[in-house]
Amino acid sequence: MxxxxxxxxxxxxxFKPSEDVKNxxxxxxxxAEIEKGKDLDKYWSEQAEQFEWFKxxxxxxxxxxxxxxxxxTGGKINLAYNAVDRWIETEKRNQIAILYINERGHEKKxxxxxLYLEVNKLANALxxxxxxxGDTVSMYLPMCPELLIALLACNKIGAVHxxxxxxxxxxxxxxxxxxxxxxxxxxxxxxxxxxxIIDLKKIADEAILQCPTIETIVVVKHTGxxxxxxxxxGREIFYERLVEGEPVDCPPEPMDAEDPLFILYTSGxxxxxxxxxxxTAGYMxxxxxxxxxIFDIHEDDMWWCTGDIGWITGHSYVIYGPLLLGTTxxxxxxxxxxxxxxxxxxxxxxxxxxxxxxxxxxxRHLMRFGARYTNLYNLSSLRILGTVGEPINPExxxxxxxxxxxxxxxxxxxxxxxxxxxxxxSPLPVSPLKPGSCTRAFPGIDAQVVDEEGNQVPxxxxxxxxxxNPWPSMFRTLYKDKExxxxxxxxxxxxxxxxxxxMVRQDEDGYFWIQGRSDDVLKIAGHRIGSAEVxxxxxxxxxxxxxxxxxxxxxxxxxxxxxxxILREGNELKxxxxxxxxxxxxYELGPVAVLGEIVEVDKLPKTRxxxxxxxxxxxxxxxxxxxxxxTLEE
Ligand code: WTA
Numbered sequence: 001m002x003x004x005x006x007x008x009x010x011x012x013x014x015f016k017p018s019e020d021v022k023n024x025x026x027x028x029x030x031x032a033e034i035e036k037g038k039d040l041d042k043y044w045s046e047q048a049e050q051f052e053w054f055k056x057x058x059x060x061x062x063x064x065x066x067x068x069x070x071x072x073t074g075g076k077i078n079l080a081y082n083a084v085d086r087w088i089e090t091e092k093r094n095q096i097a098i099l100y101i102n103e104r105g106h107e108k109k110x111x112x113x114x115l116y117l118e119v120n121k122l123a124n125a126l127x128x129x130x131x132x133x134g135d136t137v138s139m140y141l142p143m144c145p146e147l148l149i150a151l152l153a154c155n156k157i158g159a160v161h162x163x164x165x166x167x168x169x170x171x172x173x174x175x176x177x178x179x180x181x182x183x184x185x186x187x188x189x190x191x192x193x194x195x196x197i198i199d200l201k202k203i204a205d206e207a208i209l210q211c212p213t214i215e216t217i218v219v220v221k222h223t224g225x226x227x228x229x230x231x232x233x234g235r236e237i238f239y240e241r242l243v244e245g246e247p248v249d250c251p252p253e254p255m256d257a258e259d260p261l262f263i264l265y266t267s268g269x270x271x272x273x274x275x276x277x278x279x280t281a282g283y284m285x286x287x288x289x290x291x292x293x294i295f296d297i298h299e300d301d302m303w304w305c306t307g308d309i310g311w312i313t314g315h316s317y318v319i320y321g322p323l324l325l326g327t328t329x330x331x332x333x334x335x336x337x338x339x340x341x342x343x344x345x346x347x348x349x350x351x352x353x354x355x356x357x358x359x360x361x362x363x364r365h366l367m368r369f370g371a372r373y374t375n376l377y378n379l380s381s382l383r384i385l386g387t388v389g390e391p392i393n394p395e396x397x398x399x400x401x402x403x404x405x406x407x408x409x410x411x412x413x414x415x416x417x418x419x420x421x422x423x424x425x426s427p428l429p430v431s432p433l434k435p436g437s438c439t440r441a442f443p444g445i446d447a448q449v450v451d452e453e454g455n456q457v458p459x460x461x462x463x464x465x466x467x468x469n470p471w472p473s474m475f476r477t478l479y480k481d482k483e484x485x486x487x488x489x490x491x492x493x494x495x496x497x498x499x500x501x502x503m504v505r506q507d508e509d510g511y512f513w514i515q516g517r518s519d520d521v522l523k524i525a526g527h528r529i530g531s532a533e534v535x536x537x538x539x540x541x542x543x544x545x546x547x548x549x550x551x552x553x554x555x556x557x558x559x560x561x562x563x564x565x566i567l568r569e570g571n572e573l574k575x576x577x578x579x580x581x582x583x584x585x586x587y588e589l590g591p592v593a594v595l596g597e598i599v600e601v602d603k604l605p606k607t608r609x610x611x612x613x614x615x616x617x618x619x620x621x622x623x624x625x626x627x628x629x630x631t632l633e634e
Contacts, residue, residue, distance in 0.1 A: 011507045015401070015433040017410050021383070025429045027293050030440075033428070037443025044444060044472050047289040048072060048281070051082045051324075054254040057281070061470065067490045067498070068477070069470040070258050071282035078252035079261065079284055080156035083323035084119055085252065087112040096328045099302075100145050101347060103192050103334030110145055112326075115152070118145075120250040121243040122153035128246075129216050131184055133158030133253055136263070138182035138214075140164045140173065140204050142191030143333040146220045146239055147309055148319050150186050155261065158253035162263040162275075165310025166191055166200055167527075171537060171588035172273070173207040176265040179275055179479065181213045186239070190223040194338040197223045218242055257281035263479045264312055266418040267530030268488060269520045275479030276312075276418045284324060286422035286473025290442060291321035294412050295355045295384055296429045302381070304330035305357040306344070311527070312418040313388055316473075317357060336362045342373035345404075349377040356404070357386035357412075359526035360396055364556045367399040374403040384429055386412040389526030390558045391514045397435035413438040415514055417500065418528070419489070421473030425512050437511040445471055449506050454494040462505045464518060467498040474498070520614050522549075525557040527592045531614055534561055537588035541581055543571040548604045548612045550621060552596050560596030564604060564617060573600040607631045 017025075027033045037043045041060040048057070058074030087093065097115045100108040110118070131137060137159050141147040147163075154161040162180040164173050177185070187204040190197040201219060208214055219232065220239040232238070261280045265273040291297055303322050307313030309331075322329035330353065336344050344366075348356065366373070385405050392400075392413055401411055415425040415438040425447055427439040441447040448456050449463040457463040478485040493499050503515040517523065520531040531549045538547035546566040551559035563581075571577060582595050605616040608631065619626050 011434060011437075011509070011511070013434060015410070015435070017430050017432075018408055020408070021410055021429050024298070024383075025296050027428050028430060030428050030431050033293075033443045034440070037445070040444055040469065044071070044285060047472075048075075048285045050288060051077060051284060052086050053077050057257060063470065066496050067470075067486070069474065071279075071470075071472045072257035072285070075257040075281055076254040077257060077281050077284070078155065078255055079280060079320070079324075080119060080123075080152045081252035082284065083155075083320065084112060084116050084152060087326050088116050090326075092326050095326075097323060098145055098148055098331055099328055099351065100143075100331045100333070101351075102332070103194070103338050103343070108145060115149070117248045118149045118243075119152045119156055120248050121246040122149055123156040123250040124246040125242045126153055126159065126184070127157060129184060129242075131157065131159050134160065134260070135184075136160045136162055136180050136182045137184045137186070138162045138164060138177055138180060139186045140166060140200060141186055141188050141220060142166050142200065142222060143309060143314075143318075143331050144188065144191075144220065144222050145331065146186070146188075146222070148331065151262075151309075151315075151319060152323075156250055156252055158255055158259065160260045160262055162265070163310050163315070164265070165308060165590075165592075166198075167308070167310065167590045167592050169587055169590035170203055170207045171540075172533070172590060173203065174210045175273055176275075177207065177211045178213070179265070179273070180263050182211075183213060184216045184218065185211075185214050186218045186220065188220040188222040189225045189227050192223065192333055194335050197225055199225070201227065255280045258476070260476075262315065264315060264418055266312070267521055267528050267533055268484075269530060269532065271530065271532040271536045273530070273533070274484065274488075275481070276475045277477050277479050278421055278473065279476050282472030282474070283421050284320070284473075286471060287316045287321045288324040290423040290426070291317060292325055293428055294414065294423055294426050294442070295357070295386060297322070297325045297327050297355070299327075301327045301354045302330065302352050303327050303355045303357075304332070304347070304353045305386075306332060306336070306362065307357070307359070307388070312416075312421070316422060336366060340373070341366055341369055342376050345374055345377040345379060348379050348382060352381040354381055355384045355386070356382055357388065359389040360387050360392040361390065361525040361556060361558055363387070363392070363396045363400050364558075367396060367403075368556075371403045379404060379406065382406075382409050384412060385409045386414055388414045388416070390523045391516070392436060394435040401435070411435075415502075415512065419475045420467075420471070420500075421475060422471070424467065424471065434507075434511055437507070437513050439511050441512075445469070447512065448497075449504050449512075450493060450497075452493065454497065459506050459508050459510070462503055462515060464493060465500040465502040465504040465512075465514070466493060467500065468495075522551045522559050522561065524551075524559050524561070524592060524594050529589070529592055533589065534563070534585065534593055535612075537585045537593070538563060538565060538581065540588065541584045543567055543577060544581070546604060548614060548617060550614050550618045552621065554596065557594060560594045562596055562621065563598045564601045565598060566602060566604065567600060573598065606633045608633050
């Protein structure tokens with residue numbers, strides 16, 4: 001989906017950092033840092049020195065089995081130890097690690113020491129449940145402190161976590177859970193959403209009926225809604241009961257650098273979600289380095305990333321990056337517009353947030369009211385802003401820069417993916433910025449624009465975004481699907497380079513301008529969802545014979561779903577059925593699947609082998625040339 005970035009898009013328009021930003025910055029010279037990054041071994045081993053290792057690595061990068069790269073082989077390390085335990089020996093002991101706030105204005109502050117106690121108690125409790133190193137534990141939880149504690153407790157004992165976003169519903173949940181074969185599931189009585197409490201437990205209960213591997217369900221009493229103990233089944237236990245009386249110390253499991261850390265599902269071109277697998281040491285190094293250098297994290301920061309922990313942004317930059325750097329991370333449970341459109345700015349003022357990282361869709365949503373809400377609060381604590389998840393249109397960039405950052409905060413437009421684990425293309429605070437461009441590759445990253453044969457295209461021309469060298473926090477494989485890993489990412493373009501799945505262009509300064517996905521993945525309000533997943537939700541409704549979906553541009557959400565359906569005989573696409581279909585898709589996938597329009601058709605464009613050609617539908621939709629139609633069925 002190509003965004004309308006023509007208005008205001010001006011490659012010559014450059015914003016330079018202030019002296020203040022330059023003076024504070026960890027990295028003072030962008031070009032020199034990029035130069036340093038060219039020596040991968042040296043650059044990344046220097047970054048790895050920031051952690052405490054049980055045993056130092058033997059080799060920084062092992063590329064003997066491309067593309068199955070390995071990093072820091074021979075090293076032994078524990079993530080939770082580095083994110084929590086090591087800080088309690090320092091002056092950070094009583095510093096706030098997690099500042100939880102919700103839409104009702106309730107807050108909970110957890111210091112590093114308190115976090116240490118909680119993580120250990122839960123880690124011990126998990127062991128008692130029979131969870132061992134390498135076992136999978138799943139979470140279907142709201143943005144609540146227990147979610148962070150549960151992830152860290154898994155790391156502490158070497159269990160692999162697999163979080164399911166709490167905005168996904170039954171169908172999506174079952175697919176992900178069964179693929180990961182989780183033993184234990186964490187869920188909660190509910191989550192706050194725009195004044196209501198969504199009953200997560202009910203969704204989990206329905207889904208679990210189809211998830212045979214789960215032995216224990218841990219229920220967090222989060223909203224305090226009434227679940228009586230007697231209502232819990234034999235395999236369910238309240239979180240508070242589970243940790244009661246557990247010892248407050250737990251030795252960290254020394255993990256091999258390449259031991260699995262987590263699986264996180266994301267959408268691809270086919271209906272089956274991809275289990276993106278990350279391993280331990282490299283992930284830690286990549287995430288901490290990018291956060292420190294891109295958002296210039298210092299001792300006194302109050303860091304707020306609004307992303308949900310159910311997605312990679314939350315994994316890398318709500319929990320792991322900030323805690324590995326020993327800063328305070330804000331965990332916010334709520335929407336940007338409830339109880340009103342000033343809620344985020346009120347939080348910035350109240351807690352003195354210094355770095356703020358969000359999605360373009362939220363900015364577009366908030367900018368409709370001009371400066372009305374941003375002017376109500378004092379935002380002078382802010383130093384650096386960031387965006388992630390989709391291209392930011394220059395108008396939204398300018399609004400963010402002017403009204404939120406008051407023209408003094410540089411905006412870090414960070415391009416990356418679930419698969420990359422960390423930011424790969426992004427400015428640093430000292431970089432000259434162009435609104436709408438994520439600028440240049442991070443030091444150590446060789447990103448290029450190529451054609452189908454893998455030849456670099458001239459500056460100014462569009463092509464596929466590829467990464468030519470490995471980086472520490474890259475995903476290692478797709479869970480139990482090595483073939484798909486190779487086919488989707490490494491084989492399409494000759495030369496064994498990483499194919500990101502985005503279309504991109506580089507301007508004459510080498511700045512990248514992301515144009516959108518090159519595959520059938522949609523970005524709805526920054527959330528990644530596969531066309532095929534939505535189609536299978538449609539065809540699981542009894543009235544639908546076939547369905548094809550594409551993204552339709554939307555001024556706020558970036559994209560929404562446009563569905564073309566062939567109905568079974570005897571059905572008509574009237575108001576009632578449209579409502580039913582919307583409900584059904586929401587039940588299967590959750591509120592992330594925003595339906596813009598459903599139209600009835602009697603035929604779908606297909607290849608002779610029966611694959612739906614969504615490209616043709618998109619071209620028709622946008623009134624463009626249909627392109628090569630030689631493979632079309634008729
Ligand atoms: C898109 C999110 C433009 C892109 C961290 C990518 C972006 C997909 C940007 C990954 C950006 C992410 N500018 N597009 N700054 N950041 N994207 O896995 O299409 O949910 O391939 O990871 O989001 O989405 P994912």
